[in-house]
Amino acid sequence: MENREKLKKVVEDVFLLQPGEFRFDLRRDEVETWDSFGIVSLAVGIHEAFGCHFTPAEAVGINSVADIIRLLSTKGFEFDN
Amino acid sequence: MPWPASEPAQCLGADAEWLVVVGGGGLIDEAKAFRESRPGLKLVAIPSIWGSGAEASPIIVLSRAGRKKIKINPSARPDAVVYWPDLSKSVPAERQRAACGDCWAHALEGFLSPLASPGLRDALAQVIRRLLALPLSYDPQWFELSALACAGQSLAGVGLVHGIAHTLEVPLREQQPERDWHHARLCSTFLDPVMRLNQAGSDKWNQLLTEHRLPETGIWMILRALFEPDSFRAALPVLRQEWRGVLRDPCSRTNSVLVRPDWLERFENPPLP
Numbered sequence: 001m002e003n004r005e006k007l008k009k010v011v012e013d014v015f016l017l018q019p020g021e022f023r024f025d026l027r028r029d030e031v032e033t034w035d036s037f038g039i040v041s042l043a044v045g046i047h048e049a050f051g052c053h054f055t056p057a058e059a060v061g062i063n064s065v066a067d068i069i070r071l072l073s074t075k076g077f078e079f080d081n
Numbered sequence: 082m083p084w085p086a087s088e089p090a091q092c093l094g095a096d097a098e099w100l101v102v103v104g105g106g107g108l109i110d111e112a113k114a115f116r117e118s119r120p121g122l123k124l125v126a127i128p129s130i131w132g133s134g135a136e137a138s139p140i141i142v143l144s145r146a147g148r149k150k151i152k153i154n155p156s157a158r159p160d161a162v163v164y165w166p167d168l169s170k171s172v173p174a175e176r177q178r179a180a181c182g183d184c185w186a187h188a189l190e191g192f193l194s195p196l197a198s199p200g201l202r203d204a205l206a207q208v209i210r211r212l213l214a215l216p217l218s219y220d221p222q223w224f225e226l227s228a229l230a231c232a233g234q235s236l237a238g239v240g241l242v243h244g245i246a247h248t249l250e251v252p253l254r255e256q257q258p259e260r261d262w263h264h265a266r267l268c269s270t271f272l273d274p275v276m277r278l279n280q281a282g283s284d285k286w287n288q289l290l291t292e293h294r295l296p297e298t299g300i301w302m303i304l305r306a307l308f309e310p311d312s313f314r315a316a317l318p319v320l321r322q323e324w325r326g327v328l329r330d331p332c333s334r335t336n337s338v339l340v341r342p343d344w345l346e347r348f349e350n351p352p353l354p
Contacts, residue, residue: 013341016328037334039239044195047337048283 003050003077010045011065014038027064042068051076093119099189099296101125102159103168106133106183106264110141113157126159129168131223132180133178134187134231134263136162142264147255149247151331153235164227166221181217182307184227186242188212189276189300191234193289193337198237205233206293213299217306240339242268242275244333250324253319260315270312273304278347282338320348 004024005016005026012022028034034042043059046052046068052075054062069079093100100122104111109126113135116124126136136159141152169177171300191197192205208229215222244266253262280286290297320327324345327333333340 009338011338012319016150016325016342033329040195041334041339044337048339 003079006049011051014041014045024065067068087270097122098263099123099125101168103127103129105130106135109135110143113141114143124159125161125163126260127163129181130172131227132183133350136185137217137228138231138235140235144251147251164224166224170219177219178217179269182263182272184223184230185212186268186272187230187234190239190242191237194237194240194335195337196222196335201233201237206295232320237247238335239332242271244327244330245271247320247332248323248330249316252323253316256319257315266312269307270309270316274348279338291298307342
């Protein structure tokens with residue numbers, strides 16, 4: 001599974017999104033479940049899918065799917081458009 | 082003993098200085114919550130059964146309007162705790178065993194929590210080693226270890242076992258009044274299936290147990306002994322009905338492994354060891 005698809009699946013599962021709700025420009029303030037527990041869950045899901053850890057500062061600083069992509073890109077993952 | 086025996090504000094004089102609560106975790110949490118409305122009131126807890134560790138925790142779990150409400154208040158801990166282990170000798174054996182499951186759920190879920198620091202994980206690993214030596218029945222050491230496990234999980238959070246227990250307890254009591262559903266029994270019943278899913282879902286379980294030299298076989302034997310197949314089967318329809326709520330529960334969302342919506346199907350056929 002390519003990275004964009006893997007990320008979409010993680011975000012859908014972590015934030016319990018309904019089909020069609022996911023967008024690559026989705027922001028934290030649009031998702032009710034993107035709260036402090038969601039941040040923990042996102043870090044766990046990213047670790048399981050991509051094998052990399054987010055530091056607490058990194059995890060708390062994520063405010064959108066685009067931020068996740070930027071962060072994973074700095075860790076060597078490619079997200080081709 | 083039901084709570085309240087009568088309206089607490091009426092039965093406790095306005096000039097009362099001490100409130101002494103004798104009971105299980107639910108009653109102790111109600112007393113902790115009541116004390117919040119009476120600044121200056123000193124609280125003494127005498128747990129009548131081990132397991133919840135409510136006497137050692139800043140967390141207050143309350144049943145309100147058909148749901149579990151969880152609060153954290155660092156000053157909620159009782160001012161004094163009196164351990165009187167003999168009180169629990171008259172508790173039925175089945176309830177004692179479930180109390181052991183509650184304690185095990187705190188220890189294991191806290192140990193595996195993604196929020197546990199290395200130091201806390203070391204401490205909870207020590208608790209787990211001591212738990213392995215205890216019978217799943219009365220032993221005075223259960224009180225000390227339950228308090229330690231509960232204090233540990235209050236720092237790290239718990240996981241899916243507690244997400245299920247908190248979400249299912251009220252509907253199960255309403256829908257199956259003939260069964261004696263309570264928090265500890267739900268923890269006992271779901272601990273083994275959830276840990277199997279955790280193990281199958283990530284290599285974290287094996288890694289952490291190896292790193293902390295915890296005997297996997299011994300732990301599985303305990304979890305299997307705590308498992309109640311009849312209760313599990315009886316709870317499954319309600320789990321299906323409440324699954325969305327389980328996924329949204331804060332405890333489920335700090336599970337050691339990401340709890341995915343399709344995990345519900347896996348409860349039908351949990352992975353074998």
